[in-house]
Amino acid sequence: MTSKIKNTTKIYxxxxxxxxxVGPWLKSMGxxxxxxxFGISSKILKKWSTDLQTxxxxxxxxxxxxxxxxxFYKSxxxxxxxxxxxxxxxKGGSTTIEKSQKCYARDYAFELKIASRFKRAGFNIINDKSHDVVVEKDGSKLFLECKRPRKDTTIVNNISYAYHHQFKDLQNKPEQAVLCIDLSNILYDRFVNSFTEKGEENIxxxxxxxxxxxxxxxxxNxxxxxxxxxxxxxGVRMVILSYSFPIFREYPSDSGILSFQKFNHFTRITNFSDEVDSIVSQALNQSVGVQFGDDAVN
Incomplete structure (x- = not known):
């Protein structure tokens, strides 16, 4: 069976x-x-918007x-x-992302991010602790395991553990198992270092x-x-690779005019082209953001 790679790229x-x-919502939950x-980052963002301190x-x-x-709040x-x-x-963890540090708060945040994307596409989020996220729509139930490797050498170990252990009791892995992998940490090395090595603070x-x-x-990938x-x-229905990172995008090209954006990308490697695959595609396409293009500038 041939697996196909399908892309969804968003600008938030x-x-x-x-x-x-958002603040009162979180406070309502104690x-x-x-x-x-998040509160610390909120203060930094508001200071940026008022004092123009980048x-x-x-x-x-x-x-x-x-x-x-x-x-998450919208969803x-x-x-x-x-x-x-x-x-x-x-809610825990340091304000900035430290790629070498294990951070369960960010692991859970990735699970919630995946759940929110399916939620916004009309999936029901099932209260089932057997897997990281369990979703259902129109009689189709999918079981998702979410991984956030911190370097290239741990990707295979991460998904191998999910496949052989966390999906071990799932009877129909080829139809119902979905592996979700957040590659944002690894992107730090692949994309960002080309800027920071030059002493640049921004992308x-x-x-x-x-x-x-x-x-x-x-x-x-x-x-x-x-x-x-x-x-x-x-051996699974699909693998969803996702990553996001902050950028300053020059628009129009060579204009010197900059817009701060969050670059969001999803890659689906799938063995299927059926109704369920179409539904999952909608789950990603209908998440927040617009299609990557010249009209996506904030």
């Missing part, structure tokens, strides 16, 4: 006013918002996570799902450079997984 548009709703890494590169990572929190604040335990689990890029990076990286984990890639 952000309205700072939503922070006035979370001292101002003391969390955050450091690492602070921009924190603002990117703050954008994710706003997405779950008026729903019936019991997500309080997950929300409490994601100033353009559409063409992002598209080239995205396409090359997707091809590399498919080749890597087919070569090193073929049994797993063809």
């Amino acid at each position: 548009s952000f309205d700072i006013k939503i922070l006035d709703e 979370i001292k918002y101002n003391a969390t890494r 955050p450091t590169f690492r602070e921009l990572w924190g603002i990117t996570e703050l954008m994710d929190l706003c997405e 779950f604040h008026s729903g019936t799902e019991d997500i309080q335990s997950l929300i409490h689990s994601i 100033i890029t353009n559409k063409e450079a992002l598209e080239e990076f995205r396409d090359n990286y997707d091809r590399d 498919k080749y890597f997984l087919e070569k090193n984990a073929s049994e797993i890639v063809h």
Whole structure:
């Protein structure tokens, strides 16, 4: 069976006013918002918007996570799902992303991010602790395991553990198992170091450079997984690779005009082209953001 790679790339548009709703929402669940890494990033963002003091590169990572929190709010604040335990689990951790540090708060945040994308596409989030995320729509139930490797050498170990242990009791892995992998930490080395090695604090890029990076990286990932984990890639319904990172995008190209954005990308490596695959595609396409293009500037 041939697996195909399918892309969804988004630019996240952000309205700072939503922070006035997110803080009270968290407080209603007993979370001292101002003391969390999100509250700290919120202060940095507001200072940026009022004093025009550009955050450091690492602070921009924190603002990117703050954008994710706003997405969670949009997805779950008026729903019936019991997500309080997950929300409490994601509040910890340092303000900036430290790629060498194990951070369970960010692991849980990735699970919640995946759940929110399926939720916004009409999936029901099932209260089932057997897997990281369990979703159902129109009689189709999918079981998702979420991994957040911190370096290339741990990717195969991560998904191998999910396939052989966490999916061990799932009777129909080829139809119902979905592996979700967040590669954002690894992207620090692949994309960001080319800027920081030059002593630059910010990533100033353009559409063409992002598209080239995205396409090359997707091809590399498919080749890597087919070569090193073929049994797993063809033994589950699909593998979803995702990553996001902060950028300053120059638009129009060579204009010197910059826009801060969160670059969101999903790659699906799938063995199927059926109704369920179409539904999952909608789950990613209908997540927040607009299609990557020249009209995506904030």
